[in-house]
Each structure stands twice: as C-alpha cells, then as structure tokens.
Amino acid sequence: MTTTTNRRTSSRAPRAASPAPVVEEREPRGARRKRETRARLLDAALRLMAEKGMEGVAINEITEAADVGFGSFYNHFDSKDAIYSTLVDNVFEEFADMLDRLAAGISDPAEVVAVSVRHTILRARHDPVWGRFLIREGFSAGTLSRGLGHRLLRDIGHGIEAKRFAVADPLIGFLAVGGTVLSAIAAELNYVIPGAAAAGVLEELGFDGEHIPERTAAMLLQTLGLKRAxxxxxxTRALPVAEATAEED
Structure with a gap:
C-alpha cells in the first residue's frame, strides 16, 4: 500500500525584505568646522560694522571678536572688503529676495510697498544688530542697483506706471521713503524696544511709540499720493508672513 503524505501549502505571500536602513550622511568634521568658523567671522563683522562702520573696523578686531586665529580669516575671505560685501549680500540681497517672495501674490503696488516697509521695520525690531547695520549702510554706494534700495526704487516705479502713486520725482520719492524707513528703525531701536537706550523719551515728549511699522507705511503711502484713509x-491689512520669519507686531 502506498502511503501519501499530505503537505500543507502556505497561502501567505512571501515576506517582503525589510528596507535597508537609511544612513544619514554626516558632514565631515573639517567641513563643519570651516562652516562654523566662517559663520563666527560673519557674525563678529556684522556686530562690529553695525557699531563702527566698515572703515572703523580692523581685521584683527573681527578675528578677536570671533575667537578665531588671525591667519584663519584668509581661509574664508580675501580682505575686509570681501567680508563686508558678503554681509551686504546677507543683509540686503537675501532679505530683499524674501520680500519679493512675500509680495509675489500681491497685485496692488501700494500694498507691496506697505508689506516691504512693515517687514523691514519688524526685522530690525527682532534683530537690532541687523537693523543698525541697515541704518549705517542703507544709502551706501550701490544702493540703487542692488538689494533693498533697488527693490524699493523698482516698486515705486511700478506704482507710478500703474497710476497708483503720484510722484513727480521718483528719485526724491525713493529718498523720502528710504530715509523715513531708516528713521523709523532708529526710533524703534533707540526708544521703543525693551532695553532701548532712551526708553521713555517718546512718552515724555507726548508721543506714542506703538504700531510704528503700520504708521510708517501709512505715512509713506500718503507721501506717494494715496489719501489718508x-x-x-x-x-493695516493682514501681513503675509514668511515661514522662517514669523514676525508678529
């Protein structure tokens, strides 16, 4: 008699192989140190140049403030002019690019200017060193051809072309707007922010230091030809906020 052995066949699908673990690529130690050293040099240069201007700062002051060897400076920058140029790009160009992204969906030239003015003052409020550097260098050489100054001149021009602004002299209009923004930032830093050197002075003079970004934007729009109301x-429209700069008034 033949004996038949019954074998059970599994109906389950073959077990899938586990995915290979993802291995995070670590930044080489040398590259990380170089990046961190460069960042310390830039931070030190920004703080010193915001206080004394580019001409008033020596390279050895930057390296001492950054706690970096003097010779290491030249591993990152060719000269003091080179680190200054990088700071200008960081302060003016990158922030101006961010403003362009914020205003990309806004069709009203007046609102574009208002958003830019408010965000600039708010940025200075939250980063006083940045603000002081902007005050010092806001009308430096090249302002009309790059960064915030270039964008402002462009935005005023768009408003004139759209007949939203009534400005007889675009250059003087630009100077009036730019100068007022820098003055408003100076007021914020000197009189309004916590710990300001002259906190309380505005109140003593009978002035209200609240809502300076909105008040500045409103006054400038009137300067450009809009009615007060x-x-x-x-x-005072809702302000578009960038993810990386969640600034609240």
Missing part, C-alpha cells in the same frame, strides 16, 4: 487701510 486709504493709506491707513492698506497699511
């Missing part, structure tokens, strides 16, 4: 309405 409309300028104030535009200047």
């Amino acid at each position: 409309e300028a104030e309405k535009v200047a």
Whole structure:
C-alpha cells in the first residue's frame, strides 16, 4: 500500500525584505568646522560694522571678536572688503529676495510697498544688530542697483506706471521713503524696544511709540499720493508672513 503524505501549502505571500536602513550622511568634521568658523567671522563683522562702520573696523578686531586665529580669516575671505560685501549680500540681497517672495501674490503696488516697509521695520525690531547695520549702510554706494534700495526704487516705479502713486520725482520719492524707513528703525531701536537706550523719551515728549511699522507705511503711502484713509487701510491689512520669519507686531 502506498502511503501519501499530505503537505500543507502556505497561502501567505512571501515576506517582503525589510528596507535597508537609511544612513544619514554626516558632514565631515573639517567641513563643519570651516562652516562654523566662517559663520563666527560673519557674525563678529556684522556686530562690529553695525557699531563702527566698515572703515572703523580692523581685521584683527573681527578675528578677536570671533575667537578665531588671525591667519584663519584668509581661509574664508580675501580682505575686509570681501567680508563686508558678503554681509551686504546677507543683509540686503537675501532679505530683499524674501520680500519679493512675500509680495509675489500681491497685485496692488501700494500694498507691496506697505508689506516691504512693515517687514523691514519688524526685522530690525527682532534683530537690532541687523537693523543698525541697515541704518549705517542703507544709502551706501550701490544702493540703487542692488538689494533693498533697488527693490524699493523698482516698486515705486511700478506704482507710478500703474497710476497708483503720484510722484513727480521718483528719485526724491525713493529718498523720502528710504530715509523715513531708516528713521523709523532708529526710533524703534533707540526708544521703543525693551532695553532701548532712551526708553521713555517718546512718552515724555507726548508721543506714542506703538504700531510704528503700520504708521510708517501709512505715512509713506500718503507721501506717494494715496489719501489718508486709504493709506491707513492698506497699511493695516493682514501681513503675509514668511515661514522662517514669523514676525508678529
């Protein structure tokens, strides 16, 4: 008699192989140190140049403030002019690019200017060193051809072309707007922010230091030709906020 052995066949699908673990690529130690040293040099240069200007700062002051050897400076920058140029790009160009992204969906030239003005003052409020550097270098050589100055001149021009602004002299309009923004930042840093050197002075003089970004934007829109009521309405619209700069008034 033949004996038949019954074998059970599994109906389950073959077990899938576990995915290979993802191995995070670690930044080489030398590259990380170089990046960190460069960042310390830039931070030190920004703080010193915001206080004394580019001409008033020596390379050895930058390296001492950054706690970096003097010779290491030249591993990152060819000269003091080179580190200054990098700072200008960081302060003016990168921030101006961010403003362009914020205003990309706004069709009203008046609101574009208001958003840029408010965000610039807010950025200075939250980063006083940045603000002081902007005050010192805001009208430096090249302002009209790059960074925040270039964008502002462009945005005023768009408003004139769209007949939203009534400005007889675009250059003087630009100077009026730019100068007022820098003055508003100076007021914020000197009189308004916690720990300001002259905190309380505005109140003693009978002035209100609240809502300076919106008030500045409203006044500038009036300077550019809007009626007061409309300028104030535009200047207090909901402010688009970048993910990386969640600034609240």
